């Protein structure tokens with residue numbers, strides 16, 4: 001099956017849906033494809049907390065002040081151009097979403113804004129009672145449905161980008177329902193596939209965040225940047241068992257109420273690691289992750305291997321006022337916050353690295369754009385809370401508009417031979433009767449490996465073990481995965497493609513982590529514990545013969561020539 005369009009948007013989270021709307025409102029024809037259902041796949045719909053934008057609804061604020069906080073959190077590595085675009089345009093996107101009826105929480109008619117770690121004033125908006133992500137995704141989904149010119153394809157996984165004469169001309173895809181192969185010819189393509197945290201055993205990710213977009217871009221010849229910076233969210237829920245709730249749901253509690261973070265001896269400890277907390281929740285994510293992991297290592301963790309988070313010092317009325325029905329959902333899980341602390345620990349949550357783009361969201365390959373968490377560089381070595389959804393909306397709008405502009409100027413089309421060659425190279429046909437472990441078993445192994453060896457603390461020996469095993473999985477195991485001929489619900493085929501991309505992305509993270517011989521933000525090396533002024537530079541990863549190449553950039557990225 002072959003489709004033809006002006007703009008192909010891959011991934012229908014916040015970034016992809018905004019990109020589709022922005023492209024279509026310039027008059028472009030758009031195909032919006034997602035391996036899940038539109039608007040229900042990745043991280044956007046799961047987010048339950050806040051969105052940062054200098055709206056100045058509660059106190060004076062400027063985009064420059066937001067930018068200053070963003071740059072400080074990034075530990076010297078933020079791409080200043082991308083960060084500026086983010087902070088400048090976030091208020092406009094938030095107001096547009098407001099006009100579309102997202103339902104930002106309000107006080108006396110003004111949008112309510114709260115502080116969050118790393119922000120120096122009340123800047124973070126939300127939709128009340130943990131509904132921020134569902135409301136953002138739902139609003140955009142409705143808007144996509146009402147926008148002429150967008151053809152939305154649910155349950156279609158993009159497996160490769162097709163490149164002709166150095167320019168991306170569309171993609172190969174797989175329809176999940178019947179395993180049918182599809183060709184989508186497009187003058188411009190936007191990668192909006194979200195992050196990679198499914199590569200980690202312990203993560204807040206949805207099922208569709210295996211970092212496939214990074215691999216698509218790499219295989220098409222695009223550069224990635226800052227792949228070593230995986231953000232670990234410090235207070236992911238650990239114990240007791242919690243069913244049907246977001247593992248990072250404790251963040252909004254802490255925004256509103258503080259909450260005491262305690263070690264196994266019931267002592268506050270963040271200040272021992274250079275942070276301040278005192279129940280006020282001001283320590284940034286990288287620092288809090290570091291502090292919790294070190295306390296556990298020193299034998300001062302909570303019983304299940306994390307830290308305690310306690311709200312027991314707060315009166316029930318205050319908890320109920322802040323969290324209404326959520327308190328009862330917790331009680332249904334047997335958790336009474338007025339009487340007991342819960343255990344929390346770091347989990348993989350977000351990826352600062354990604355496709356290298358300029359402030360117009362153009363990658364290093366013509367016709368290829370990126371948006372949202374798929375983009376690398378804006379957050380440097382550590383992202384500020386609330387900036388990720390702003391990034392999805394802001395970069396999505398720019399990428400869609402710019403891709404549509406490119407499509408209008410682009411001539412020439414599909415390269416049949418290139419598409420055929422790609423399909424042959426990536427077809428697991430010869431592997432159909434493989435007798436090795438299944439793709440899902442290998443993915444589980446990869447997730448354990450990444451958690452243990454490429455997790456919050458890294459060192460050369462662990463990273464080398466990880467890299468060797470990832471390459472062996474790529475070169476040997478991938479060829480021996482059993483795949484049945486059954487095409488209805490082509491699960492094995494889809495998993496095989498996901499694993500193939502996940503391995504390339506995991507390799508990129510590991511190669512980058514090995515090369516960065518220092519500790520900075522979310523990248524902590526036991527063997528190089530200091531931050532090096534020499535390495536206050538971004539790192540680019542590209543595909544080259546024989547594997548992946550890494551080089552440190554001497555100029556700020558974002559300066560790709562027009």
Ligand SMILES: Cc1cc2nc3c(=O)[nH]c(=O)nc-3n(C[C@H](O)[C@H](O)[C@H](O)COP(=O)(O)OP(=O)(O)OC[C@H]3O[C@@H](n4cnc5c(N)ncnc54)[C@H](O)[C@@H]3O)c2cc1C
Nearest residue numbers: 011013014015035041042043044049158194372373388389
């Ligand atoms: C539990 C959780 C809570 C969070 N809370 C917050 C918060 O409160 N505030 C904040 O700012 N940030 C938060 N974040 C981060 C933020 O939600 C994400 O960074 C942001 O939503 C990413 O948006 P996106 O559109 O780039 O990607 P996503 O929303 O992840 O969408 C990517 C889409 O791409 C699709 N896809 C992937 N691969 C393919 C493929 N090969 N073919 C086709 N489709 C594909 C996926 O199915 C998915 O639908 C949270 C993240 C998580 C996981």
